[in-house]
Amino acid sequence: MGKILHYFGAGPAALPFEVKQRIQKDIIEYEDSKLSILELSHRSEYFSNILDRSKTLLRELYAIPDNYQILFMAGGATLQFDAVPLNFSGKAKYASYLDTGFWSRKAGKLAKKYLDVKFVAGLIDHANEICCLSSSEWQVDAQSAYLHVTPNETINGVEFVGVGNVEVPVVADLTSCMLMQNIDVSKFGVLYAATQKSLGIAGLSVVIIRNDLLGGASQITPDLLRYDLHVENNSIVNTIPVFACYVAMLMLLWVKEQGGISVMVEQAKLRSKLLYDAVDSNSKLINNICKKNRSTINVAFTSNDQGVVTGLLDTAEKEGLIGLQGHRRAGGVRASMYNGTSIDAAKKLARLIRLA
Ligand code: PMP
Numbered sequence: 001m002g003k004i005l006h007y008f009g010a011g012p013a014a015l016p017f018e019v020k021q022r023i024q025k026d027i028i029e030y031e032d033s034k035l036s037i038l039e040l041s042h043r044s045e046y047f048s049n050i051l052d053r054s055k056t057l058l059r060e061l062y063a064i065p066d067n068y069q070i071l072f073m074a075g076g077a078t079l080q081f082d083a084v085p086l087n088f089s090g091k092a093k094y095a096s097y098l099d100t101g102f103w104s105r106k107a108g109k110l111a112k113k114y115l116d117v118k119f120v121a122g123l124i125d126h127a128n129e130i131c132c133l134s135s136s137e138w139q140v141d142a143q144s145a146y147l148h149v150t151p152n153e154t155i156n157g158v159e160f161v162g163v164g165n166v167e168v169p170v171v172a173d174l175t176s177c178m179l180m181q182n183i184d185v186s187k188f189g190v191l192y193a194a195t196q197k198s199l200g201i202a203g204l205s206v207v208i209i210r211n212d213l214l215g216g217a218s219q220i221t222p223d224l225l226r227y228d229l230h231v232e233n234n235s236i237v238n239t240i241p242v243f244a245c246y247v248a249m250l251m252l253l254w255v256k257e258q259g260g261i262s263v264m265v266e267q268a269k270l271r272s273k274l275l276y277d278a279v280d281s282n283s284k285l286i287n288n289i290c291k292k293n294r295s296t297i298n299v300a301f302t303s304n305d306q307g308v309v310t311g312l313l314d315t316a317e318k319e320g321l322i323g324l325q326g327h328r329r330a331g332g333v334r335a336s337m338y339n340g341t342s343i344d345a346a347k348k349l350a351r352l353i354r355l356a
Contacts (some may be wrong), residue, residue, distance in 0.1 A: 023066055
């Protein structure tokens with residue numbers, strides 16, 4: 001295989017070149033520690049600085065109010081699908097899950113082990129297009145301990161931004177849009193994201209939680225999933241994935257250097273517009289998500305002619321554009337464009353989409 005030029009995988013996702021260069025250097029020696037970043041102790045001062053710096057950067061980038069804690073926890077988002085209900089189920093009986101696609105359904109399905117789950121319709125079929133219902137149309141049971149939402153559904157490429165005023169605390173899975181959507185944290189109770197898309201590599205999740213929502217974990221909650229214990233121990237409950245935390249810090253630094261989240265949001269809009277314009281201009285291709293809810297991060301489309309899909313994937317691969325195969329459940333083509341994807345990569349892909 002030749003040189004990989006542009007990677008559109010959905011996660012682990014493309015990292016910015018500068019971040020990879022820095023990692024390469026720190027693998028030999030981290031700062032003046034005489035140790036590789038891979039060898040650094042989770043109890044060292046170096047690591048404590050990495051965590052503190054990451055928290056400060058994230059707090060600054062999202063203007064996170066003081067009454068929210070930031071936690072780093074081992075494991076990905078699927079583990080948080082258990083952690084969230086467990087951390088409420090000591091006190092609560094019901095939770096609502098906004099159904100916007102595969103990941104929100106999976107989150108709700110796992111939560112059923114601990115709470116009564118009520119799914120709330122989040123999508124509507126509108127003149128053959130799929131749209132998100134606006135938050136004022138969500139039918140949320142006021143007895144719910146929380147409403148879980150997935151603002152960017154990675155597989156079908158559906159996105160909504162903002163949650164308006166919901167009566168119960170809102171818990172958001174930001175795995176697929178962390179640092180890529182403008183978010184008013186004060187509208188949420190809990191926000192979480194696995195880090196392998198826009199915040200680095202796999203093995204870690206970041207959780208942002210409002211103070212008053214701590215302390216509701218049921219007895220059966222494993223220590224490693226307890227939010228209160230992570231707060232008490234400054235996220236070091238056991239040997240945390242040091243390397244993944246360090247890469248998250250580099251990504252936060254990189255986003256800050258680029259100009260912050262609004263710059264990331266604008267770039268995502270630009271990249272995705274290039275692709276959607278190309279898809280819409282090609283009558284052989286189909287994307288049936290209504291324009292306002294088309295994901296600016298995961299652009300998914302297909303064709304009634306499978307030959308067109310395979311032809312496009314083949315040509316793209318020959319030109320060094322890889323990772324474009326749609327999710328195994330959805331088929332078709334999916335271009336995932338997290339913060340490490342350049343505008344140039346999107347331009348090259350847009351040209352091939354027009355020619356498909
Ligand atoms: N939520 C969303 C929105 C996702 O995109 C994914 C992974 N693609 C997950 C949850 C699951 O993440 P993990 O593989 O870290 O469990």
